Amino acid sequence: MITRTELEKRNISLLVQHQISHGWLRPSQLGLDKAILDATIPFRDFLLEADLHDFTRQELGPDHKVIVPAVLMHPTGQLVESTASLYQTKRGDRRVWIKNLPDIAGAGDLVLCIRRGNGLGLVNASRENLHDSLILADEASSGKESVEPPPVEPSVFPELFAKLKTVAQKGFIAAPVEGSTSVGRLLESELGIQMNSSKTADYHGIEIKSARSGSRRATMFAQVPDWTRSAYAGSGQLLNAFGSEKAGERSLSCTISAKKANTQELYLQIDRDADLLRIRQNELSPREVVLWDMAQLQDRLMSKHAESVWVEAAVQRIGDQEYFRFHRVQHTRNPRPEELIGLIRKGAVTVDFLIREAGDHGYLFKILLDELSSLFAHSKAYRLA
Structure with a gap:
């Protein structure tokens, strides 16, 4: 079970407070050793929202790899130039590798990603305090960097x-x-x-x-669910398994609660050990959905x-x-x-x-x-x- 440390929570709260769009990666030791990381949903959503990359429009295979400039915040405070390689395997698995990432992060560390200029800014949120991080500097303002976080905007x-x-x-x-x-x-x-x-x-x-x-x-x-870890790998499979015919079209429209199973026998379940929210079917003989x-x-x-x-x-x-x-x-x-x-x-x-x-x-x-x-x-x- 991976739980966030108080420092990680404070760093994420700082980004949210100042409305800074962000994603994150938590590399495994295997991923660091092989220089290949899964492009997780939070990371892919961030890239799309930041208009840096859209995996859904990328062709399969390493020949269609996209390189995005990146800057890493080194523990010494130095900003290190880097690149992020984004690609899909021939099976459609989304991958990313960030050059020199092991210099700032170890296995299990939370690496926060923000947009910086026309690329990525990355900082180890498990070790660094973002209040002190140059990675948050606003490059749009005359190219000067500041260690001060952006001012809090008054409510409108x-x-x-x-x-x-x-x-x-x-x-x-x-x-x-x-x-x-x-x-x-x-x-x-x-x-x-x-x-x-x-x-x-x-x-x-x-x-x-x-x-x-x-x-x-x-x-x-x-x-959307995390299809890579779900028993059903997409909406089409859910529709086939649990949908019904209405007005000549197959559809699935239902509410799912943790209190009790619905008519499709679907219910929500919190998995505290794995820090997951699951939808399962059949309370007497549960099946993953x-x-x-x-x-x-x-x-x-x-x-x-x-x-x-x-x-x-x-x-x-x-x-x-x-x-x-x-x-x-x-x-x-x-x-x-x-x-x-x-x-x-x-x-x-x-x-x-x-x-x-x-x-x-x-x-x-x-x-x-x-x-x-x-x-x-x-x-x-x-x-x-």
């Missing part, structure tokens, strides 16, 4: 709250589309936010979530919801048209990732599968709105109208 919640009140004063507004996403699409439109699939926050660092009044749950984030790294889910929570608003809308339907009136908002800051395990166990955080033959609609982690105050150090509700 008052500005956003004023805009939400203006939207609320309009009363009931016609939804632009039908379906479960209509309330969120309407709110984004009214706030002038373009719909996108980015993992970054919606409004100047604040994540915006919306739900119909009466809904008990809201989506926190979407996160898919899994997530708990540390990755906690990182996802911290990066996605450093500051958020959760907006509720009353619903009115006239004929075939749906209307929404936004009337309540809950403002949260400073997530407490250590609470995530307990909330999953009590059934307050669940996972929704939304899989169709036409494509995935996500693996959605949802929370009971009544439990937001349990997950965030700051949580306060306001009336909009």
Whole structure:
């Protein structure tokens, strides 16, 4: 079982606090000896978000290797030039090797990765204090490096709250589309936010979530399972195993909880020894289905919801048209990732599968709105109208 040290937790919290996108690697001794590391999901997600590399668009084989410049923070404080080699094996396994990585990290160390210029910056978060790390220097500012962390930006919640009140004063507004996403699409439109699939926050660092009044749950984030360690290797296999035919199309739409198994006999289980969240089938004779790294889910929570608003809308339907009136908002800051395990166990955080033959609609982690105050150090509700 790998648990994060207090230094590692402080270093990750520093990046989250200053909204610095990051990924991580934890090399094994075998990986260091062979100069080959698995490009883990947290690392691949970071590369994609930082616009440094997209493994899904890379052709197979070493002939299509991509080299990205990198800088390593040496324990002496020196910045060491390096490169990161990114490639896929002919079987589709994602790999990375970082030149001179053994100079700064040993087996089991947590190596944090950020974007630095047009490449990677890497620091050993198991040994170094990021407050003292030159790797965080902002190269965009005249090329000068600073040992000071970036300043904390003041919250823009008052500005956003004023805009939400203006939207609320309009009363009931016609939804632009039908379906479960209509309330969120309407709110984004009214706030002038373009719909996108980015993992970054919606409004100047604040994540915006919306739900119909009466809904008990809201989506926190979407996160695909770790297919490389799961019993089922992709959405297609899950669809074949657990889906059903609806309107001429095979689909799998269900909620999965740790409290009890659903109609597909699927349930959540926390594996504290391995630090994993598992979905299993059949409580009497359990079978593995898919899994997530708990540390990755906690990182996802911290990066996605450093500051958020959760907006509720009353619903009115006239004929075939749906209307929404936004009337309540809950403002949260400073997530407490250590609470995530307990909330999953009590059934307050669940996972929704939304899989169709036409494509995935996500693996959605949802929370009971009544439990937001349990997950965030700051949580306060306001009336909009």
